[in-house]
Amino acid sequence: QKEVEQNSGPLSVPEGAIASLNCTYSDRGSQSFFWYRQYSGKSPELIMFIYSNGDKEDGRFTAQLNKASQYVSLLIRDSQPSDSATYLCAVHPFSGGYNKLIFGAGTRLAVHP
Amino acid sequence: EAGVTQFPSHSVIEKGQTVTLRCDPISGHDNLYWYRRVMGKEIKFLLHFVKESKQDESGMPNNRFLAERTGGTYSTLKVQPAELEDSGVYFCASSQGVRENSYNEQFFGPGTRLTVL
Numbered sequence: 285q286k287e288v289e290q291n292s293g294p295l296s297v298p299e300g301a302i303a304s305l306n307c308t309y310s311d312r313g314s315q316s317f318f319w320y321r322q323y324s325g326k327s328p329e330l331i332m333f334i335y336s337n338g339d340k341e342d343g344r345f346t347a348q349l350n351k352a353s354q355y356v357s358l359l360i361r362d363s364q365p366s367d368s369a370t371y372l373c374a375v376h377p378f379s380g381g382y383n384k385l386i387f388g389a390g391t392r393l394a395v396h397p
Numbered sequence: 398e399a400g401v402t403q404f405p406s407h408s409v410i411e412k413g414q415t416v417t418l419r420c421d422p423i424s425g426h427d428n429l430y431w432y433r434r435v436m437g438k439e440i441k442f443l444l445h446f447v448k449e450s451k452q453d454e455s456g457m458p459n460n461r462f463l464a465e466r467t468g469g470t471y472s473t474l475k476v477q478p479a480e481l482e483d484s485g486v487y488f489c490a491s492s493q494g495v496r497e498n499s500y501n502e503q504f505f506g507p508g509t510r511l512t513v514l
């Protein structure tokens with residue numbers, strides 16, 4: 285079992301729709317959870333992080349965390365073609381302190397006009 | 398403020414040769430990380446420096462990989478001798494000092510694409 289699992293996609297949504305990206309993790313002691321966006325050939329860029337169960341909203345982005353289900357998601361409202369990228373879910377594992385990140389393989393999002 | 402920079406952006410070498418990758422973190426960042434993404438796989442942690450000290454090198458695949466951060470500024474990652482399976486994109490990231498019960502964002506560089514033929 286992979287430590288962090290994501291559907292590879294592509295997830296295709298029309299412009300203006302809500303894109304829902306999901307991630308599960310295996311280490312129940314994981315502390316912190318992150319969503320990075322990576323455009324093709326570019327560096328990963330942090331867009332959201334969440335520590336506590338529940339929802340965290342930042343502009344068009346909402347991160348949701350359910351530690352009991354070991355599940356974290358990212359919602360993108362009013363999706364734009366510029367949101368087309370690979371979204372990486374990452375976790376600080378219990379054993380890693382607040383240092384190393386464990387990444388999922390990423391979900392490719394395509395927003396079409 | 399300049400971001401994390403990496404050199405070279407691309408490197409193509411033959412199996413058995415040596416390659417050295419360089420990372421310059423954001424100025425003032427004590428923490429420096431190396432990650433690697435091989436084809437079709439997830440980004441994987443290699444190691445973590447705090448200033449010039451190796452804090453965690455649990456992700457280093459074998460002793461063909463040597464990372465240094467002399468003086469606590471830039472870091473190098475040397476692969477000697479390179480093997481075919483070392484091909485991939487090597488990312489460097491940096492962050493400020495780690496605080497307990499908090500998170501210091503890791504800023505990633507653009508990566509070095511290494512191809513071993």
